[in-house]
Amino acid sequence: MNNPTIDRNQIESMVRAAIRGASGATGQCTGAAVADQPPGWVDGKPNLRVSISARHCHLTDEHVETLFGPGSVLEPEKDLYQDGFYAAKQTVMVVGPRRRMLPNVRVLGPTRGASQVELAFTDSISLGIDAPVRHSGKIDGTPGCVLVGPAGTVQLDQGVIRAARHVHMNFADAEHFGVQNGDMMNLIVRSPDCGVVFEDVLVRADEAAKLEVHIDTDEGNACHLDAATEIKLVRQGGGACGCGG
């Protein structure tokens, strides 16, 4: 119960399964035809998943050793939905100006070429850092922070962002939705008394990704994702409200 991220993701997976009216896992065990499906597809079609990315960070190999000791590597604790990515056992303390801090920010693996801290806006306010909305990796000119691990500290000169909402997909998904890498889409979430249309959902398409929208905790809370009764992903210009306009 100490990790709301995992709780929320578990709940969210169950909600998704309930909305789909079928278990994705069952759908993936129906025989040889499955092998011909694009990654993540169920029963011959895209299987939309919406995940709430709680605050987390990405580290370079060098920073892992500084924070956790010489020779340290990230230790996978829980696989993420996208193949090859994981939540590590390791966490770091993120320290902002005026000594405000977030004590246990999860590290995601694998390591990257630049360290980066991804916060929800609520987190950045509580830390006292004015984190800009940026897509992952676009950290030029963003604020820095101090990371504290059990073996050492790292001063990041930049890299604190509020991750812009985006959708991972493979090229078959992209063709299905009529979009290309770099396009923008709208995510429609209908929940009792608090429906939301999220605009500006960036398409990040590649060969291997599974269809998954990433929003942050503020966004997940604003639409009460756990209570959603309908979730749709639509091309921009295809009607943000699903009206076809």
Place this chain on the structure above:
Amino acid sequence: MNNPTIDRNQIESMVRAAIRGASGATGQCTGAAVADQPPGWVDGKPNLRVSISARHCHLTDEHVETLFGPGSVLEPEKDLYQDGFYAAKQTVMVVGPRRRMLPNVRVLGPTRGASQVELAFTDSISLGIDAPVRHSGKIDGTPGCVLVGPAGTVQLDQGVIRAARHVHMNFADAEHFGVQNGDMMNLIVRSPDCGVVFEDVLVRADEAAKLEVHIDTDEGNACHLDAATEIKLVRQGGGACGCGG
């Protein structure tokens, strides 16, 4: 700097003024014609304001005396935009299960017939209370909590909600938008990389209200309200995306 609510509201007012391209205060001092305008109108038309309601509570007269001492009344500290309503000097501690608490929750006045605590979803998660999305006053069957003041404590058996988004307006505003009390509208907020359409905005129309949408901190953060470049309020069915569909 200890009260982010007031900071955010101040910033938000400036943003609204900038978007309007004119100061509402200046507009309201241009002469005799103003007296004929409906409440809150500027230059002969509705003047949309979007306010972030941070967590707060409403109290009964009896609970004010229990929490702050016999004979106590709410002391206005800051007027709210709606005439006759104010943030009081008083705050209470809200305590949830497992002794988690929010130390300084602002009391809004005037007093009411039933006490009520309004939280953002983030707050309710941190308190460990599963607060349902409800419109103000609809508290039957909602969770309770304990309120702690300097002079005593109150056990609320119910009344903890996540306030559903809504828009206050007068009847002239309602006519302008073609809506009636109880209708639902959509609020469109365009911000760099994080535009949002909030559906399910309940119309609360009366004679005296000024046009003002209330969203909570999660919702304000999800759309980065402070950075908004365009804000529109539209009738449902008039195109959630502003597409006219």
